[in-house]
Amino acid sequence: MKIKLGYACLPVSINETSSSMLTYTYFKRLGSNGYNKLNEIILSNFKSLKEILKYNIANEIYVFRITSNLFPLATHPHVSLDLKKYQSNLEEIGNIINQNHIRVSLHLDPYYVLNSIRDDVVSSTINILTFYQNMFKYMNIDYKIVTHVGGKAGGKKLGMKRFIDHFYLLDYDIKKHLILENDDKVYNIRNVLSICKKINIPFVLDYHHFMCNKNNEKIDDYLDKIFDTWDTIPKIHFSSPKSKKEKRAHHDYIDINMFVKFLDKLKIFNKDIDIMIEAKFKDEALFRLVRQLKYLGYKVEGTIIFL
DNA sequence: GGTCGTCAAGGGGTG
DNA sequence: CACCCCTTGACGACC
16 A cells, blocks of 8 residues: 655745735735736746745655645635736646645645635635636636634534535535545544545545544544545644643644554555644755654655555 | 734634 | 734835
């Protein structure tokens, strides 16, 4: 079995950022020059994203989370952004991704909440999902969009029901690409599994969140059921706690002992899995993990572990 | 010229 | 009920 490792969005080793920002306040202050500035930032994000992809390929990293901020103010109600204008840039990015078989995901910003009790929040969430759908369509690539269940207004049971109800409002193509992750405070692996089974979408396990929000569950009782929600290669998020006091925050690096123990749990399934490494030091944490695994005698080529 | 506050967003959590 | 936290980098006010 092959375990492909990846990291999220922005490497620390090269000085590139594919998510330069533009706040609406600043956009407005620029007046007629606002759209020029916005265009400038988007083009610079494209340039950086290409550099980051090149860097990933050179380092044999084939699991990648693309920034959710490639287009600042993408769906802002007072900004009209014409995605078609960037069609050739998006195609170029998509070609690099396809030619190198990079598995791409995108994590919804935490301020988009599909199960919110506020209609405006639900519709802005649907708007951004539609935007990403179009963005990926122009890239012509396969992808997954990761989100959490959301708020718990009215209790968890109602929160889960709202997620399912609002999920059915989505376009077929968006539903097909949405995957659901357990969170570190509210919706645990049992909750997320039940939703995923009901609406038939993949469950992306976050092992760190599971450790923060265990609810007395044992991961061994769930791994097979979690994998069953995937008809492609399952994706798992892995990170280590910053400290005993700050359990929920991400550590700079990955705790090798925790990781090796987790690999032991995966081994028995004998199937290919992607693991997204979510450490503060991003690609550097990934490389350090690979070095440590090799030192322990694991067979690793590039960033792929052979078990 | 360096430091710090501001912007933007939703919701859980604290006191 | 009023804040604080999470996240991000550009910008500008201030000293």
